[in-house]
Each structure stands twice: as structure tokens, then as C-alpha cells.
Amino acid sequence: MAGDSTYAVQDFLEALTAQLDRTQDSLALKAVNRPLTYAIRDFSLSLQVFVELSDDGQVRFRSSGPSETGASTVSIGFTTITRPMIEENTVNLSDAKSPSLDELGLAPQEQRQLERLGVRNADQLRKLNSSSGEGALARFADVPVNRLRAALQAGSPSVRQVAPERPPTEPVPPNTEQEVRVPAGTRRLRLDGRNLGALTDGGSARLDGIGVPIVAATDDHAVIDLGHLEASGRLELELGDGVALAFQLRPETAQVNGLQADRGPS
Template structure:
């Protein structure tokens, strides 16, 4: 029987989450088959599985950061006993308790914030363990809990986390355009510029202050994560200072594709 099992599974077993998924998937198939039988056969009374209890004798071990289980064979007296009790859950209960899998904004990629180093994947897994799956969550948690708390819970070096927070919060110029509009006082057209800036620190209810070339840059539109400016021609290409409020200040050049930085080259704890 073991001849058809892959060597890796024989040695380490299977990840515990995959075991649970396979088990519940088969229960889903059984439930669907019973529902089909009741509908086709028009049975006035049938049976369903309410709860499933299993006592699994297996060996448990850690492989990297994953828990693996390998079922015990005959004569394996040192195996542990894993007790599983599966019960039913309704769709509203799933929607209430499950993770909200919204697509991550590509402008605020968590992987990009963590950098391209060889340890980035490990850092991302550590943040996901405490529920941080995108930059917006990381930014909000930094505001409510602080850098030290996040670093301790995720078991991350504080300086590495601060670098990630700095990269995540840095303002970025996503669009620069010039347009010609009709003048209010006469027929001569008036040139105007628009610059769109994104950052997870931007909020619709809190207007950021922007200065460039010694002058204030007018803000004509503000929303969650984005800002539209109307700079003067002399301010285009210049470095702008953005005061997000609460002590957060960023710098970015007003040119297409520019990626800015936070003040002092670090994220504020």
C-alpha cells in the first residue's frame, strides 16, 4: 500500500491544513450526493451527517513553518492521537467569520513594501500569521498598536519592520497630465496641470498639506489612498513635501512614476 505513496508523504506526511481540506471536501461531496438523492427520489425523509468525530493516530512534526501529520502504521506505538470533531456551519456563519479576500491594490503591494530580499517571503508569512495580508492592514495596525507590538507579535526585527512601513507609506506619483481649459475672464485658454499621488496614509476626511518650490500646492481632490494636485508649471518635477498629519511627512518628486520616501528615511513608530 505504501508503494503508491510519494516518498515525501511517507517521510513527512501531509500539511495539516491540506488534510482538513481534503476531509471536508469529501464530506461536501457526500452532502451533495444526499441532496441529489432526496431531490431526484423525492424522499419525504432522509438522513444527513450532523457531526464527525475522528481519533487519528499520527506523527506530528514541523517542516519549516508548517505542521505535517503522517498517519501511523501497524505497530507504531509512539504515534500521537489527534482528536478531530467536525460540525456543520451555515453560509452566513462562514461570511461572518471568514477572511475578506479582497484583491490587493497593486499600488500598495505588501511584497513590494517588504522589498526584494531573500527574507521577504519569510517576513510576509510572519505578518500573515497575525492577520496582516496587505499594506492597508499593516498601516492601520501600525497606527493602533505601534511598531514594537507588531514586531513582537510577528517575531520580526524592529528595524526590518520599520523599513517595510517606510516603503509602504511612501507617496507615489501615478499620473501627471497637462490640460488646456477655457479661461474665466476671456477667450484665451489657460493651461493647468494635474498630478495624482497615492499613499495608504491618505484619508478622505483628512486633507494633506503639500508644498513644492516654496509654495503651497493646491489639492483639488482627496480620497482614501489618493490625492489629486493642481501644481504650477514651475512646481512640476520639483520635490514636494506632503504633511499627512499626526507627524507623518513624506517627500516625492512631482514627476510620473516617482516613488517618494518618508522623513528621516524611516517610518514613524
């Protein structure tokens, strides 16, 4: 590596561990013919580098040149980690599906301030805001309260439309503006929107005052099981974060342009 080039710490470590992973994977093939072989027991290295902080908040290393003095000695030691240890000490992949801080409209500097508190997406921001309060969060993150409120609002659940869930064998038409009806015998309704992944735990639905379960939810849609109830009447949804919606379901014979929705109390 040229002496005048810099590289991010995580890029260096990820490249090095990727090569170590490939070395370990080759052992599985080698063991076919050799039941006893050799593997790396411990791995460590020392780097003579200049440590710099870039404008985007990244710590970067620059290799020292042949005649340069004053470089820092950075020692890095590696140890092994198993899958259960990874699952116990890292973020669950399902939690990472939440919208990123960039998608919430936060500026790069605001994102870096929140990342230092372990916040990288909408779910983590909502969780920390609930436990600490927006005032404390704003002070520690050095992000104005109004900016945090706007970000939380952008990450709140919303519904674009309500439509009967079609059988798996029936192709789903393109997402276009169209008339929506509820056919007779409909037993499930699909909600299309955003930030809906947590509805199975924190949301609720009622049809004419009778609770109906939300049986499935991803970031962009959720499914309500009506059971024995007829798909007709007032459908009320509690989406969390103070978002409440109501829809009037009508039988297929009713000529309506979609489902008329009115926003309930927030």
C-alpha cells in the first residue's frame, strides 16, 4: 500500500478477516483427505501508521513512508467467535429492516451523532426515545428536538390502502390506482404501507368493535384475519406511535372508488 494513501479501519479489518475466513473454509475441503491438519491458533499484527480523522467522522490509517517518523504503533489481536456468540452480541437481521437514519431525513452530521449512541435505524431511534425521553436524547445526541420529532414521524407506520388478500396462486396486479372492492367470502385483508413490521406485536385491529388478529407483518404490508366475520363494516386500526385509522368496508356490490379512510385520534 502506498505511503501517502489512507484507508478506513473497518475496510482494513473486513478485508483481512475475509481472507482469514477463506483460509478457514479451505480446512473443510482439506479435512476430506487429511483428518489431522494445522490451523491458526492466534493472530496478531502491529501497524506503523498515522491515525487521521476524516471530515465524515471516520478514523483512517495512513501507512508511514520509508523516511517518515512519528508514526503510531497500532496492535491488533484476533480471536475466534462462534455463531451463538455472534447472534448473542450483534443486532438481529430482522431489526435492521427498519428505515435507515438517512431515509428519515436526518443530515449526515445528525446521523453520526446518533450512531455514536448506537442508533442506526428508525426502530432503534424509537426504542431509545421511549426509554430516555426526547429531551435527554436530544441533549446527548446534540440533535434538536424538532429534528428528532420529524425523524420519528417519518418512521411511524402508515397505510396506503386496504385490499382483500388474494390466494397465493392468483397473480397480484401492479400497484396502480384502481377501484377497490371486498368480494363476498373474503377472510383476509392486506394492508399496504410502510413501517408496518411491528404490527404483530404493537398493533391492533377491530371490525365493528370486534378484535381481529394481525397474523403477519413486514415493513411494507400486513395481513388481517377476519375469521368468521363478514368483510363489511368499520375497520379500526391502531398502528402504534399514536397513529389510528378507520376504514369503511363495503360488499363488492357497492360501487366505491377504493376504501374511504378517515384518520382517528392521534
